[in-house]
Amino acid sequence: MSLQIIVNGLATGSVYALIATGFSLIFNVLKFSNFSHGALMTLSAFSGYFVAAQSGLGLVPTILVAVVTGALVALAGEFVAFRRITLNNSSPVYFFVSSITLGTMFEGIITVKVGANFYNYPQFFQNSTIKFGGVVISTSDLLMFFCSVITLLILAYILQKTRQGRGLRSVSFDRDTASLMGINVTRTIQFTFIVSGALAGLAGVFLGINYTLYPTLGSLVVKGFIASVIGGLGSLTGAIIGAVLLGFMETILISLVGSGYTPVFTFLLMLVFLLVRPSGIAGSNIQEKA
């Protein structure tokens, strides 16, 4: 494997890891697949564009605006779409419908604002590539990689060492018991949505830099889903490993079959993976309580 492929694979994988962890966090705590995650990424990426980037404020403010938007919108989304069904202990199908509905709503709002147009973030860097030995690295890839690693490290710290993080883990383990132990479950769920939304915002900006900004940008969330399935639904570490693996697979596939057919092959690989090892790399298989 050439060094170039490793570099590109890591850069792609790190963005997928941000998507996959944001998705997995909510899966862990509420045990449902949040299909509004993709549209939330787009929404935050666009808000970063309109509030900061368009007025020439540079990269850091753009990211900040997107992250804050993501967190706040996720929090609001939790309130309008998921609060009642969580409290009523409703059947999981309602979470599906709610999250799908929320997703179409976000996408609808974006479409009303921007139509079907494409937008581009302004050029954030003076030098778009850096040569390092024989390897060409784009500045944005480098930035994405380091930002993602730092973000994931902070996330790991929060989950392992802080009170909120421990609360989150215990709620995801057993909501009723956590509640009996005096953990404020509603607060913890809100906290989870804030973190997940912030991750969506960051991932959204990166995707926007990598591609262009368009209303259905969020469909790239499917990469995060595939990564979580490969990694093992419900495992954060698995999601990150799955994301990096997917990044490598895609980079290699693009050089073999071209970018057009790559989604077809990654999908087939995922099917094969599910056949061979349905519990994913992490081997976590959430069993329905008997």
Add this chain to the structure above:
Amino acid sequence: MTLYLSILTQILITVVAVCGVYVLTGLTGMFSLGQAAFMAVGSYASGILVVKCGFPFWLACILAVLIAVVIGYLVGFPTVRLRRDYISLVTLGFGEAITALLNRATKLTGGASGFIGIPRKTTFLLALVSAIAAIAIVSWFKTSKYGRQCIAVRGDELAAKAMGINVPKIKMNAFLLSVAVTAFSGCLYAFFITYVDPTIFGWKKSADWVIMVFFGGVNSLTGSVVGAFILSGLPEVLRSLDQYRSIIYAILVLLIINFKPSGIFGEWELSPRNLKALGEKLAKRSRKEEKTDGAA
């Protein structure tokens, strides 16, 4: 008049597709976010068979449905044994894969610029007959042993297994029936619009169908059909609001989920017996009102 007929035909085609979604989502509690991709398979396969291979329309439809069912089997096989989340995630990935394939296989599909020159075969009458047939078949399925087992699986997989129900098989049956019905609606669609392109089969369309099923009542086929009628007819009536369509849908559904989670119809089905019961109930109520009026 022709405009109305054309709108009605499109609505009826959507009704056929939603009947398929009802089997999967309403009866069995599974969500396919790649259901529209199966519609795409139906559209493209039948279109290609007629235009490029010279097959008669009806044979092309049958073959297209069979192709979709075979693909559905391959997609479903690894996933029906697992938690239900997997079928949603995997079908979503399937949708993306199909879109990519349709965009790239230019020679066969016309690529991003679409597949053109499909003859117009779908008439209002054909759409109407198809919709009635789809509703009839799905409601027979619902009251059969398969439908009952689907409802059991939706409610409690573990208890279903303890009753001797082969849960993966039941899920697979439901998935394949829903794929077949949706693929057939794709055939009708292609031969009505005479033109298909990859963008119209994205996850948004699948999501719209799920929303229609829930709007009407997740446990009621009647509700799903009415939901499909209202929600796919509404934007035709309110053309000016077209860009707000998905937002309005979303708000409606969020209201329903928060305040009337069983949907408009709940579990109520349109049948002679239920209609009679409803009539009696209403008669009783009006009699009661008369009495109170008289007393006052």
Add this chain to the structure above:
Amino acid sequence: MALLEVKNISKSFGGLKAIQDFSLEAEAGEIHGIIGPNGAGKTTIFNVISGVYTADEGSVTLKGKDITKMEQYLITREGMGRTFQNIRLFKGLTVLENVLCAFDPQSKYGIVGGLLPTPKRLSEEKRGREICEQYLELVGMADYKNERPENLAYGKQRRVEIARALTCHPKVLLLDEPAAGLNPTEVSELTDLIQRLSVDIGFAILLIEHRLELVMSISHKIHVQNFGKTIAVGTPDEVRQNPEVIEAYLGKEE
């Protein structure tokens, strides 16, 4: 060879040994009670026997056939019926339809009959309804067949669950705390029902129960579990006099 043979089964979850070395032999017509404090692994025994979990060690044999590693729904079809501690009837179906669900896997019409009302389907549905109504009659629930189970009292829901399990035509019936949440009248009615079924149908019944009076009065053999281990086996009288049982289950006498 006994109808049901459970040999030295063990099951752990992570570090927790839920069952250690549990054995049991049951013949047709027998009632076996399994008792023990909460967390003694009683329900796990049922879950292993009925195939929800696979045993780490040991074997389960039904009518001479090894069912240890079989899939749960196939074990049911071999002749294993069960009820659940926290009633698990299907929502969205009536009482009769709930019971019919247990008949459906035995119903003999194919996918064509699933989509169209063929004569075969109509006759099979009719046969199913008759069988299920018989079982509902047997547990005294025939009058409620068109009700929704969630609208019924707890004791009635339990009876529906038993009728549903009977429709699987079990050789062995597992009843997990059938008297939980019932009032004294309902408990005595249930006791009668279990005894009657055991005599009339002649299957082996395994019974997990907290109410000692119920278990002691109808069981032929009692297995006492504590922390995953069997601490005593014997007739109700033998068990009642076993000092270890008295200590574990009734508390140490001062």
